[in-house]
Amino acid sequence: MTAMAVADPALLTHPPVTGDRTRRRLSRPGVALAGVVLVLLTLVAVDPGLFTSTAPNETDLARALSGPSGAHWFGTDQLGRDMFARVLYGARPSLLVGLGSTVFALLGGTAVGLAAALGGRVGDEALMRLVDVLLSLPPLLLALLAVTVLGTGTVNVMLAVAIAFAPGYARIVRAEALVVRRSGYVEAAVGLGLRRPVLVARHVLPNTLGPLLVLGTVGFGTSVIYASGLSFLGLGARPPSPEWGAMLSEGRDFLSSAWWIGVFPGLGITVAVIAVNVVGRYAQQRFAGRAR
Amino acid sequence: MVPRPANQEALTFPAEPLLVVDGLDVTFAADPRSVPAVRDVSFRLDRGRCLALVGESGSGKSVTARTLVGLTGGRSTVTARRLAFAGEDLTAFTEPRWRTLRGRRIGLVLQDALVSLDPLRTVGAEIAETLRTHRVVPRAGLEARTLSLLTEVGVPEPEQRARQYPHQLSGGLRQRALIASAIAAGPDLVLADEPTTALDVTVQAQVLDLLRRRKQDGAALLLISHDLAVVGGLADDIAVMYAGRIVEEGPAAQVLGDPRHPYTRALLDAVPVTHAKGARLAPAAVRHPAPTPSGCPYAGRCPRSDLRCRDQLPERVVIPTRPDVAAAEPGVADGRPTVGTGHAALCWYPTVDAPAVLDAVDDRPASGAGPGVGRPVTAAALLEVDGISKRFRSPDGTSRAAVRDVSLRLHPGETLGIVGESGSGKTTVARIVLGLLEPDGGTVRFAGRPWGGSGVREPDRRGRRRHIQAIYQDPLGSFDPRYRVERIIGEAAATAGVTRAGRGARVAELLEQVGLSADLMGRRPLELSGGQRQRVAIARALAPGPDLIVCDEPVSALDVSVQAQILDLLAGLQSELGVALLFISHDLGVIHHVSDRIVVMKDGAVVETGEVAQVFAHPAAGYTRELLAAVPRPVGGRTAPPDRGASTRVVVTTPPAP
Numbered sequence: 010m011t012a013m014a015v016a017d018p019a020l021l022t023h024p025p026v027t028g029d030r031t032r033r034r035l036s037r038p039g040v041a042l043a044g045v046v047l048v049l050l051t052l053v054a055v056d057p058g059l060f061t062s063t064a065p066n067e068t069d070l071a072r073a074l075s076g077p078s079g080a081h082w083f084g085t086d087q088l089g090r091d092m093f094a095r096v097l098y099g100a101r102p103s104l105l106v107g108l109g110s111t112v113f114a115l116l117g118g119t120a121v122g123l124a125a126a127l128g129g130r131v132g133d134e135a136l137m138r139l140v141d142v143l144l145s146l147p148p149l150l151l152a153l154l155a156v157t158v159l160g161t162g163t164v165n166v167m168l169a170v171a172i173a174f175a176p177g178y179a180r181i182v183r184a185e186a187l188v189v190r191r192s193g194y195v196e197a198a199v200g201l202g203l204r205r206p207v208l209v210a211r212h213v214l215p216n217t218l219g220p221l222l223v224l225g226t227v228g229f230g231t232s233v234i235y236a237s238g239l240s241f242l243g244l245g246a247r248p249p250s251p252e253w254g255a256m257l258s259e260g261r262d263f264l265s266s267a268w269w270i271g272v273f274p275g276l277g278i279t280v281a282v283i284a285v286n287v288v289g290r291y292a293q294q295r296f297a298g299r300a301r
Numbered sequence: 302m303v304p305r306p307a308n309q310e311a312l313t314f315p316a317e318p319l320l321v322v323d324g325l326d327v328t329f330a331a332d333p334r335s336v337p338a339v340r341d342v343s344f345r346l347d348r349g350r351c352l353a354l355v356g357e358s359g360s361g362k363s364v365t366a367r368t369l370v371g372l373t374g375g376r377s378t379v380t381a382r383r384l385a386f387a388g389e390d391l392t393a394f395t396e397p398r399w400r401t402l403r404g405r406r407i408g409l410v411l412q413d414a415l416v417s418l419d420p421l422r423t424v425g426a427e428i429a430e431t432l433r434t435h436r437v438v439p440r441a442g443l444e445a446r447t448l449s450l451l452t453e454v455g456v457p458e459p460e461q462r463a464r465q466y467p468h469q470l471s472g473g474l475r476q477r478a479l480i481a482s483a484i485a486a487g488p489d490l491v492l493a494d495e496p497t498t499a500l501d502v503t504v505q506a507q508v509l510d511l512l513r514r515r516k517q518d519g520a521a522l523l524l525i526s527h528d529l530a531v532v533g534g535l536a537d538d539i540a541v542m543y544a545g546r547i548v549e550e551g552p553a554a555q556v557l558g559d560p561r562h563p564y565t566r567a568l569l570d571a572v573p574v575t576h577a578k579g580a581r582l583a584p585a586a587v588r589h590p591a592p593t594p595s596g597c598p599y600a601g602r603c604p605r606s607d608l609r610c611r612d613q614l615p616e617r618v619v620i621p622t623r624p625d626v627a628a629a630e631p632g633v634a635d636g637r638p639t640v641g642t643g644h645a646a647l648c649w650y651p652t653v654d655a656p657a658v659l660d661a662v663d664d665r666p667a668s669g670a671g672p673g674v675g676r677p678v679t680a681a682a683l684l685e686v687d688g689i690s691k692r693f694r695s696p697d698g699t700s701r702a703a704v705r706d707v708s709l710r711l712h713p714g715e716t717l718g719i720v721g722e723s724g725s726g727k728t729t730v731a732r733i734v735l736g737l738l739e740p741d742g743g744t745v746r747f748a749g750r751p752w753g754g755s756g757v758r759e760p761d762r763r764g765r766r767r768h769i770q771a772i773y774q775d776p777l778g779s780f781d782p783r784y785r786v787e788r789i790i791g792e793a794a795a796t797a798g799v800t801r802a803g804r805g806a807r808v809a810e811l812l813e814q815v816g817l818s819a820d821l822m823g824r825r826p827l828e829l830s831g832g833q834r835q836r837v838a839i840a841r842a843l844a845p846g847p848d849l850i851v852c853d854e855p856v857s858a859l860d861v862s863v864q865a866q867i868l869d870l871l872a873g874l875q876s877e878l879g880v881a882l883l884f885i886s887h888d889l890g891v892i893h894h895v896s897d898r899i900v901v902m903k904d905g906a907v908v909e910t911g912e913v914a915q916v917f918a919h920p921a922a923g924y925t926r927e928l929l930a931a932v933p934r935p936v937g938g939r940t941a942p943p944d945r946g947a948s949t950r951v952v953v954t955t956p957p958a959p
Binding site: 193199 | 764775
């Protein structure tokens with residue numbers, strides 16, 4: 010018996026499949042870490058009182074501007090408020106604005122995208138040209154424009170950020186819906202005599218949204234940054250309410266003398282955004298791998 | 302004729318055939334254990350001969366061919382007692398040596414030319430690359446040689462074609478260009494892996510004829526196919542593979558005319574062209590317990606198997622030549638001995654006259670008793686299509702007539718076959734009949750009421766849609782990817798008024814009707830085999846209780862044996878439920894088998910229509926005759942075609958476009 014082995018890896022007709030999943034999981038400790046961070050952030054946002062007993066707006070001028078220590082892990086600000094408590098309590102409004110604006114952006118984008126894909130040639134042209142116009146503006150400019158029209162405040166910032174991102178989602182939804190609309194299974198459903206709203210709700214919409222939801226998790230991170238940015242400019246949450254963007258803005262004045270006032274809220278934004286992005290991208294890859 | 306370089310190795314071993322494969326085993330490493338893909342395969346192949354490896358997907362035929370060019374991949378282990386090409390031991394080959402062999406001395410023709418040809422290079426560049434790589438002709442002569450190769454494979458206007466890209470060519474021209482690049486260097490051995498699958502019959506005949514001429518020019522041809530009919534006209538020897546083993550081998554006429562292994566018989570019976578409507582194609586489903594690893598691999602499906610089959614691998618039995626069969630074989634008529642070891646089968650019971658098993662079922666409904674035949678023509682037509690036409694706009698602004706003035710009548714319980722090559726407008730007609738596309742002109746009436754054409758409003762039609770259902774070529778694409786089998790069929794059942802509570806039972810009932818176990822309800826379509834998917838699609842089509850099912854190429858993507866099962870299922874369901882079928886296919890054999898009446902389409906228009914036997918026996922239109930002549934049939938098959946001898950007529954020229 011003679012043995013022959015073809016060893017050129019370029020000639021592999023079948024890529025190795027064995028143990029792929031285990032290897033991927035082991036090679037991605039970052040994903041696991043990001044997942045843990047995300048769980049912690051969620052807990053903090055739901056009930057910051059679990060992690061600190063100090064109130065975020067309790068002033069103690071005697072301890073103003075003291076650096077990080079055992080008693081005050083993140084130091085105190087110019088009014089002697091505990092920065093650790095403030096960063097923890099800031100998680101909820103900051104993340105909520107990001108979440109809310111993402112949800113609104115997805116809802117608006119889906120509505121516009123579906124209407125364009127299913128609404129006939131005229132409707133499609135009109136809606137997509139509008140989307141083109143909005144996409145030609147930088148999102149931050151669009152958000153600022155929206156705040157100018159809507160007025161300042163947390164809810165308005167949320168809406169403004171949603172308006173800034175909705176056009177992008179609309180375009181993706183339209184493209185996906187066009188593919189799904191021409192698929193064999195939608196045709197088969199038409200052949201069954203399903204009414205149009207039922208058809209859209211049962212087959213078109215769910216198959217369109219799959220990839221979008223994953224995209225939304227990544228978009229959530231960006232929304233948090235934009236919302237914080239608007240707060241930083243003083244257009245969102247107002248002091249003294251703890252919000253990471255607003256706190257960052259306050260800390261700016263003390264950056265040379267008390268770095269901790271600005272750095273820790275900034276760190277909160279950074280960690281939250283990175284964790285969400287890592288998990289989101291992982292989900293994206295998993296989803297793409299499972300799609301047909 | 303391609304100038305062939307002197308082959309010194311071959312000259313030193315004059316007694317040995319060009320290709321010797323002895324005791325070949327190929328195993329793929331996989332979790333949790335290794336999978337044997339090829340087991341103890343032996344054959345010989347000499348110049349000017351053609352050996353066909355026949356079997357269903359997964360039988361190991363393609364792996365065997367890939368072994369011969371060293372392309373089995375890094376996870377495979379290849380062992381053989383002897384594996385020699387032109388006297389050289391292939392088991393000792395290293396990658397650089399393989400490269401000198403591939404293309405230069407062994408040409409590989411794959412099934413899908415669109416995938417196999419580089420989309421970014423012109424056809425001419427593709428062919429020239431083989432010539433350049435192996436330095437067959439001097440640089441200056443490259444272009445001339447490329448053009449002469451294209452002419453040789455029958456590509457018209459070679460200068461123009463050489464400058465085109467693969468996607469600009471039709472399927473047949475593409476396949477010919479691929480063959481041109483495979484034979485550019487004048488290889489001694491051509492491996493053709495399903496070279497005609499997915500091609501129209503006339504194109505298929507041209508490609509087969511091209512391969513036949515290569516053989517006549519002295520090349521050895523290893524033809525791989527799942528279709529015994531395709532193989533029949535070309536192969537000198539046939540080896541039937543099942544589960545990695547050669548289960549029957551021998552001269553083509555012997556294997557086709559006197560098949561001894563039950564699997565070979567099943568494959569032959571699955572060829573629809575040789576069977577009239579009403580005859581069963583697949584043997585009755587046999588559900589034996591799976592054989593032990595040391596048993597006959599076919600025992601689980603074999604109607605003859607017994608305990609010995611399950612436990613013990615049969616010995617190779619040499620079958621004595623039947624004189625009446627041998628005389629008809631053209632391959633031995635020239636006095637050359639066959640290359641293989643003669644007719645042999647890997648079966649414990651090769652002499653048992655198995656037709657008893659199959660033919661007992663064969664006569665089930667006599668063809669005259671089939672629904673539709675003998676039905677009074679005066680019965681009201683279920684579907685009336687009158688003078689429909691449809692034009693499509695091309696991106697360049699011009700419009701093209703896909704369907705021109707087509708009229709059809711379909712009576713309840715009848716099967717109307719629409720046959721035509723790709724681009725003949727059959728699918729457009731199907732979509733119009735399904736009400737998915739509106740005709741530009743003409744009308745469609747269903748059950749006596751307007752169904753398609755001007756003045757038909759979708760809200761009026763919607764409620765009646767469940768009476769016309771469809772089965773598609775690609776069932777997977779017609780299932781919502783998020784749905785499980787239960788929901789796919791349940792949704793369709795709901796349109797017939799099945800309540801939510803009764804849906805599970807109804808789905809189980811439908812699954813049983815199409816020969817599937819109710820256990821499959823929880824599966825996703827991706828987890829099903831091709832045959833199972835098509836059965837689920839049929840169950841879904843039945844669920845609303847339709848009067849008409851439009852079948853658009855429902856078996857084109859399936860293996861012959863699975864195709865036979867699906868065709869049997871459709872025939873059985875039709876006689877049971879009395880549903881009418883509009884059956885669309887490019888495969889004349891399939892159309893002949895299923896239809897009561899047929900419509901032949903070409904370039905969007907009806908060329909000929911009539912009773913199926915009438916059209917097949919006395920085709921009136923020249924185009925129909927051309928199509929029929931191109932249908933390959935197993936040479937010397939047990940059942941002779943009803944209307945002509947066993948020889949295969951071949952159309953070499955493309956019919957001119959109007």
